[in-house]
Amino acid sequence: MATEAHGGRIGVDIGGTFTDLVWVDDATGATCVGKLLTTPKEPAQAVEQGTTATRYALRAGATLAGPAIVEERESTLVVGPGGRFEVAASGNIIVTIG
Numbered sequence: 736m737a738t739e740a741h742g743g744r745i746g747v748d749i750g751g752t753f754t755d756l757v758w759v760d761d762a763t764g765a766t767c768v769g770k771l772l773t774t775p776k777e778p779a780q781a782v783e784q785g786t787t788a789t790r791y792a793l794r795a796g797a798t799l800a801g802p803a804i805v806e807e808r809e810s811t812l813v814v815g816p817g818g819r820f821e822v823a824a825s826g827n828i829i830v831t832i833g
Contacts, residue, residue, distance in 0.1 A: 801816050
């Protein structure tokens with residue numbers, strides 16, 4: 736499935752374990768990819784979370800590529816283009832820049 740969004744296209748693959756998201760900027764050709772756990776009872780949930788995630792909803796193994804925003808009560812994490820983050824088994828967010 737692909738949808739026009741802000742001068743780009745979003746591709747979504749909702750699988751049994753993971754939902755994969757790919758965004759392509761039509762102007763530059765830049766791409767961003769993300770992988771979130773699929774919620775079996777609510778498969779659209781990962782798509783809705785997209786690149787804005789609520790920290791408390793992210794489980795170990797969730798990964799997302801920037802640009803992305805992770806919101807929580809105590810802070811906000813902004814991951815720029817080229818960066819990515821992964822939620823470790825400990826629950827910590829590990830960010831890789833560029």
